[in-house]
Amino acid sequence: MLRGITVRQFQEWRAYADLEPFDEERADARAASIVQAIYNSPRRKKDRLKLQECLLSFGEQPSAAATDEQKLAQTRRTLDMLFALHGPKGKMRKK
Numbered sequence: 001m002l003r004g005i006t007v008r009q010f011q012e013w014r015a016y017a018d019l020e021p022f023d024e025e026r027a028d029a030r031a032a033s034i035v036q037a038i039y040n041s042p043r044r045k046k047d048r049l050k051l052q053e054c055l056l057s058f059g060e061q062p063s064a065a066a067t068d069e070q071k072l073a074q075t076r077r078t079l080d081m082l083f084a085l086h087g088p089k090g091k092m093r094k095k
Helices: 007-019 024-040 068-086
Strands: none
Touching: 024 068
């Protein structure tokens, strides 16, 4: 593709991407905002998640160095969300 476009066209695409991102990072942010909306809808303001808490983390990022307590809290939030979507709060549905 790069062989078929001019430098000017490439620069225009870069400028457009700065205004309207369309890469995977943007897709992750959109997915995180959906998760945040679903999780937060039945909760009081003090119990709601921030967008940053809903983003996936990959590799050796600072969030990957979470303490055991933070990892446990994240696991509990994930399970609470799954139970809220698929069954009674705090109880797994039997098949």
